[in-house]
Amino acid sequence: MRYLILSLLLLSGLAQAAEITAAEQASAKELAQATGCLSCHSLSEKIVGPAYANVAEKYKADPDAASGLVQSIQYGSKGKWGRIPMPAHSQLSADELKLLANWVLSIKK
Ligand code: HEC
Numbered sequence: 297m298r299y300l301i302l303s304l305l306l307l308s309g310l311a312q313a314a315e316i317t318a319a320e321q322a323s324a325k326e327l328a329q330a331t332g333c334l335s336c337h338s339l340s341e342k343i344v345g346p347a348y349a350n351v352a353e354k355y356k357a358d359p360d361a362a363s364g365l366v367q368s369i370q371y372g373s374k375g376k377w378g379r380i381p382m383p384a385h386s387q388l389s390a391d392e393l394k395l396l397a398n399w400v401l402s403i404k405k
Contacts, residue, residue, distance in 0.1 A: 316402045324399030327392060331385065339403050346377045348403040355401060365397035366390075 316324075328334050336344040355361035370393055374381035388396070 316398050320395060321399060321402065324395050328396060328399070331388065333396070336382070340405060344380060345382055348400045349405040352401050352403045353405070361401055362394065362397045365400060366393045369393055369396055 328337075337346070337348055339348050341347050342350070351365070355364070358364070368376070368382065369385055370388065371386075372382050372384040385393075
């Protein structure tokens with residue numbers, strides 16, 4: 297029963313996470329460009345960091361993915377994708393972090 301409720305929550309979270317408007321998408325991409333994210337990441341190819349499409353794929357069933365990615369972007373991340381760590385981005389506001397996380401999760405191959 298608990299598992300069932302969890303799965304339902306998971307599914308509803310998923311539907312929500314995928315929603316991002318075209319305007320948000322455009323400003324997220326601009327922010328990623330300006331912040332230097334795109335010197336290590338691309339949408340579809342691994343560069344230094346994983347392709348955003350692969351990040352979205354990995355977390356597509358995780359309802360807490362956005363907050364996890366916010367943490368990774370803000371404080372840095374290591375060991376989840378390989379041996380190269382991602383540096384912290386402490387200059388970004390909470391809104392910017394959320395926008396970037398939701399954008400990454402919305403990217404499809
Ligand atoms: C210096 C290179 C570099 C820059 C700049 C960089 N990243 Fe990363 N990023 C990485 C690497 C390397 C990883 C894989 C880290 C790991 O294995 O845990 C990563 C992982 C990620 C992940 C997946 C984290 C997870 O929890 O699975 C996301 C999302 C991400 N980056 C987004 C961003 C965003 C948004 C920016 C700009 C604000 C950014 N990155 C800037 C190198 C970079």
